[in-house]
Amino acid sequence: MTLTVRDIRGMKSEGRRITAVTAYDYPSAKLADAAGIDLILVGDSLGTVVQGLATTLPVTMEQMLYHTGMVVRAVNNALVMADMPFMSYQQSVAVALKNAGKFLARGAAAVKLEGGSAAAVERVAALVEAGIPVMGHIGLTPQSVHAMGGYRVQGKETAEAERILSEARALEQAGVFSLLLEGIPEKLARQISQAVAVPTVGIGAGVHCDGQILVWHDLLGLGDGNYPKFVKPYAHLSRTIKKALRTYADEVRGGAFPGPEQTYH
Ligand code: KIV
Numbered sequence: 001m002t003l004t005v006r007d008i009r010g011m012k013s014e015g016r017r018i019t020a021v022t023a024y025d026y027p028s029a030k031l032a033d034a035a036g037i038d039l040i041l042v043g044d045s046l047g048t049v050v051q052g053l054a055t056t057l058p059v060t061m062e063q064m065l066y067h068t069g070m071v072v073r074a075v076n077n078a079l080v081m082a083d084m085p086f087m088s089y090q091q092s093v094a095v096a097l098k099n100a101g102k103f104l105a106r107g108a109a110a111v112k113l114e115g116g117s118a119a120a121v122e123r124v125a126a127l128v129e130a131g132i133p134v135m136g137h138i139g140l141t142p143q144s145v146h147a148m149g150g151y152r153v154q155g156k157e158t159a160e161a162e163r164i165l166s167e168a169r170a171l172e173q174a175g176v177f178s179l180l181l182e183g184i185p186e187k188l189a190r191q192i193s194q195a196v197a198v199p200t201v202g203i204g205a206g207v208h209c210d211g212q213i214l215v216w217h218d219l220l221g222l223g224d225g226n227y228p229k230f231v232k233p234y235a236h237l238s239r240t241i242k243k244a245l246r247t248y249a250d251e252v253r254g255g256a257f258p259g260p261e262q263t264y265h
Contacts, residue, residue, distance in 0.1 A: 003038055003079045005110055005133040005177040011038070011210070012199040018178075018211025020201055021219060024050050024067045028216055029074035037078050039201070041112065041213060042068045044083040044143075049217040056142050059085040061099055065106050072107030081135060082108040086143045089113050089123050096123040100132045110134065112180060114141040116167020121174045128175030136171035138164055139205065140183025153204070155184040161191075168192045168200075180213065181205040183230075204230035 011018050020039035023029040024046045032040050046067055047059040068082045082103040089096035100111045110133035113123065124134050139154045148154070155161040165188070168179055179200045181189050186206025193200040193208055202209030214231065217223055221233035222241075251257035 002075075002077055002109075005079065008039060008079055009177050009198060012197070018199055018201055020211055020213035022046075022213070022216045023071050023074075024216065026070045026074045029071040029080075032216075033075045033078050038211070039213070040071060040075060040078045040080050042071050042080065042082045042108070043215065044085045045215050049215060049223075055145050057086045057145070061085060061088050061102065064088075065102060068103055068106045068108050079110065080108050081110040081112055082106070084111050084113040090119070093123055093126040097126060097130055097132075100127050100134075101130075104132060110177065112137055114138075114143050116164070116171055118170075121167075121170045124171055124176055125174040133177050134175070135178045135180055135201075136168070136174075136176040137180040137182065138167050138171070139181050139188075142182075151183070153183050153185065155188045161185075161188045164188060165192055165195060168196055172196045172198055181209055204228065 019037050022041045022043040023032050044056040044059045047053040047056040064085050088099040103111050112135040114137040116138045127134050155164045181200050181202045183204040189205035190208035199210035201211040201213050203213050218231040221236040
């Protein structure tokens with residue numbers, strides 16, 4: 001049975017932690033779903049981990065819709081959520097509504113957007129009013145990389161922590177079904193998780209969130225081995241894949257592949 005935003009919200013009161021991961025294509029989404037992951041995010045992180053870009057800023061609506069379609073087709077049980085890319089909601093409520101609607105038409109059950117400013121809260125309220133479930137995203141918000149002066153932990157100072165806490169309250173008030181907390185100290189994440197009734201899902205926000213999310217390539221060790229502090233690679237697939245490819249190349253060069261088993265007679 002497919003999980004709904006109501007189920008995800010209910011997990012907090014039931015004391016069940018939410019498991020979440022990003023996915024960008026059919027085979028990875030199928031694996032995440034089969035593994036029993038609750039929430040699959042088609043993240044705009046695809047700009048960095050799939051496209052090899054330095055930031056998520058150039059990711060377009062067309063690209064996000066293309067990847068959302070692949071993920072939606074693979075998933076039977078998890079909640080599929082799409083990330084609204086840079087400049088797909090910042091301009092106006094009307095633009096946000098138009099673009100969020102495209103994700104739901106593509107089969108996503110919810111969208112996520114970054115920020116807790118008055119403008120972001122206004123966008124969230126309008127989407128929720130239109131029947132579009134929204135996850136908020138506060139703390140380190142990668143689309144604001146230039147405004148933040150780089151990818152740095154947010155909310156270390158009291159005034160900043162208070163601002164992030166009040167953003168969490170405002171987003172809850174606007175109707176988010178959940179909040180993603182990225183790159184903040186665990187103490188602040190705990191404070192927010194206790195202050196709001198909706199579940200918090202953390203990345204680089206410590207253990208006191210109501211759930212956790214990791215980027216697919218980080219979780220599976222598909223990178224170059226230089227992972228940020230908050231990442232725990234649960235496999236080292238880069239190594240496994242390189243080894244398989246080298247063996248294949250050796251066998252082709254040496255004439256061992258294809259063997260009799262792989263040959264039509
Ligand atoms: O785009 C993304 O992958 C994200 C992560 C913080 C989960 O938003």
